[in-house]
Amino acid sequence: MKKDDLDPLDRQILNLIQEEFPLCERPFLEIGKKIGITEKEAFLRIKSLKEKGYIRRIGPVLERKKLKLTSFLCGASVDEAQIEKVANEINKHKGVTHNYERDGDPNLWFTITGETSEEIDRFLDEIEKKFNIKIHRFPEKKVFKIKTFFPL
Amino acid sequence: MKLSLVDEKEILKKIPSDFPLVERPYGIIAENAGMEEKDLIGILRQMREDGKLRRIAAILNHRKVSYLYNGMVVWKVKEEEVEEKGKIMASYPEVSHCYEREKSGFWDYNLYTMIHTKNEREFFEKVKEISEKTGIKEYRVFLSKREFKKTGLSLKNE
Numbered sequence: 001m002k003k004d005d006l007d008p009l010d011r012q013i014l015n016l017i018q019e020e021f022p023l024c025e026r027p028f029l030e031i032g033k034k035i036g037i038t039e040k041e042a043f044l045r046i047k048s049l050k051e052k053g054y055i056r057r058i059g060p061v062l063e064r065k066k067l068k069l070t071s072f073l074c075g076a077s078v079d080e081a082q083i084e085k086v087a088n089e090i091n092k093h094k095g096v097t098h099n100y101e102r103d104g105d106p107n108l109w110f111t112i113t114g115e116t117s118e119e120i121d122r123f124l125d126e127i128e129k130k131f132n133i134k135i136h137r138f139p140e141k142k143v144f145k146i147k148t149f150f151p152l
Numbered sequence: 153m154k155l156s157l158v159d160e161k162e163i164l165k166k167i168p169s170d171f172p173l174v175e176r177p178y179g180i181i182a183e184n185a186g187m188e189e190k191d192l193i194g195i196l197r198q199m200r201e202d203g204k205l206r207r208i209a210a211i212l213n214h215r216k217v218s219y220l221y222n223g224m225v226v227w228k229v230k231e232e233e234v235e236e237k238g239k240i241m242a243s244y245p246e247v248s249h250c251y252e253r254e255k256s257g258f259w260d261y262n263l264y265t266m267i268h269t270k271n272e273r274e275f276f277e278k279v280k281e282i283s284e285k286t287g288i289k290e291y292r293v294f295l296s297k298r299e300f301k302k303t304g305l306s307l308k309n310e
Contacts, residue, residue: 027178057210067160068157091301095305099301139253140251142234142251
């Protein structure tokens with residue numbers, strides 16, 4: 001297994017901010033208070049963790065349903081030779097948040113969110129036509145959990 | 153401050169999915185959006201209370217933090233058991249996402265989970281454990297091979 005170069009304080013910070021990044025005027029002061037370091041130290045630590053690539057992003061996690069947005073998981077069987085091209089075309093839609101090649105059939109899986117299902121369908125229909133593929137759409141019925149938390 | 157959903161979405165359009173890394177990120181975001189920092193914070197707090205904003209948080213790069221192995225597992229669950237089984241699956245820390253989805257006339261799998269572990273052995277052990285705990289024997293595993301995109305949902309035109 002690859003060894004990371006995190007020290008105990010880094011781990012503490014990452015565990016804390018994966019749960020919640022403070023929603024207040026001085027978030028780094030809050031974080032610093034919780035783990036006993038200054039605002040400046042908390043800021044610099046987090047900045048460095050971001051630069052080193054441990055943190056992908058810090059930002060809002062939205063609840064699609066309550067914002068009246070529609071979201072599908074989609075699966076398609078795509079030939080290996082053109083999968084990258086298809087994926088890149090799909091990624092042009094800004095509502096596409098996850099797009100993975102997976103072992104198995106279907107082998108291309110992505111999530112897409114939009115204002116209406118008609119809008120999403122129109123986009124997907126065009127992709128289907130362009131690449132002569134079928135995109136299976138699995139609308140969400142119920143969310144039991146969305147929480148990526150990696151204990152460090 | 154209580155706004156209409158339309159106005160709230162307008163504000164979300166001005167918020168990046170990845171905050172600028174400065175000491176007062178809400179200050180910069182508010183400035184770029186032409187509003188006061190305290191108003192922005194107030195609106196976001198209200199949205200969090202209403203459940204439209206789940207939370208503000210750091211999303212880690214799972215490959216970098218040693219959670220190298222991940223995959224999607226789809227489960228075939230009886231309609232009347234979805235609630236119970238979905239809750240059990242969601243209770244595992246290794247399960248980051250758990251959704252019930254339409255079968256869409258494609259197949260009979262209706263419960264979707266994303267599972268993250270540090271290695272292959274742990275992954276399949278976890279899948280087996282979940283299967284035994286829930287009694288769901290019919291499932292399929294789709295391991296991640298290549299990432300084409302992974303980002304947060306943003307209403308902002310970036």
